[in-house]
Amino acid sequence: MPLFMSIRLPLAALALSLSVVPPVAAQEVSRLADVGPRPFHLVDTMKDGPLKDQLAQCKGPFTTKNFSISHRGAPLQFPEHTREGYLAAAQMGAGVIECDVAFTKDRELVCRHAQCDLHTTTDILARPELASKCSQGFQPADPVTGRKASAKCCTSDLTLAEFRSLKPKMDAGNPNATTVADYMNATPRWRTDLYVDRATLMSHKDYIELVKSLGLKFTPELKAPEVTMPFEGSYTQQDYAQQLINEYKAAGIDPKDVYAQSFQLDDVLYWLKAEPAFGAQAVYLDGRDETDTGFDNMKAETWKPSMQELADKGVKILAPPLWMLVTAKDGKIVPSLYAQEAKKASLGLIAWSLERSGPLKDGGGYYYQSIKSVTDRDGDTLSLLDVLARDIGVIGVFSDWPATTTFYANCMKLN
Known part of the structure; x- marks a missing residue:
């Protein structure tokens, strides 16, 4: 069965309302993307201006882009970290698919956002x-x-x-x-339960097999344990971090196709030392805004470690939430001090998570807090994305609906 059919059939069974991809040669199919109607809706709701005009002229065809990173699959509509969500993300052109990794009682790794x-x-x-x-x-x-x-x-x-x-x-x-x-029974009104009944949970090994079969890249996140470590007295944090890497090695995955992530800097430093081929592009997820008021106030002198200190430790890629990379100035979205300092230290940047805020008419909540004053419509999603890509130079953006990032990356000829 050609790859095209392996992607399309499960989604067709779920009646996913995306347009039909025209038949092409099998070697081309892995690069095709079907972005559906949402990106065009976002363009329609943008503020008038050159960016809207440029994006309105972008009609495809669209292809898979590594800039487009699937956040938990496609959880705007599909239950997160399910086979069906991953397949939807792949069809929408995500070049990199995420599995948040937790462990079971018998120490098997599974895809869950939190333990x-x-x-x-x-x-x-x-x-x-x-x-x-x-x-x-x-x-x-x-x-x-x-x-x-x-x-x-x-x-x-x-x-x-x-x-x-x-x-x-x-x-x-x-x-x-x-x-x-x-x-x-609590699904937000702006999501849907339409695809719940046939969704399938995934182990980490299942995820590796699926993403490998699709010819895409991997970004597993080692979730912080919510139980005492060592687990049951013997399973240490380093055992956990090493097990994640071992499953890629056992599957014959090229380390260059794996972007291992963690909010715990010690995990990234462990990979850099113990598994340098994988550690070379490990991603330090920066959640220090929740623990350090210096990040809320953008006081670079209080950041510990500093951007340069992270780079000196060997960290190559830093991934903060969207709002930390931008601020509002003179009614426009502009790069923040955080973004400027990261670039000075030559750190690659990945942002999270687009399309997770629901309707933006009320300012967008957590992910848009630094630009709330200039956020009042869904089309501002693309305005933010444009600043992240062109003014800051992020290498990728996580999205709950990867069609949006795929659309933008194609329109702007990004990788």
């Missing part, structure tokens, strides 16, 4: 035999005390076989729920 998110991303709470194994069972909201509904179900609570038996759902939990059913 302990099964209560919001799967049906585990509706499965009594598995819910009983959760670190914390469901607790209903109490309007009298103000307690919110909660649960804590971790991949490390289950074996790989038990994990595989779960059914994925869109990531959400209703904090005001008094029943399990109400807690699970």
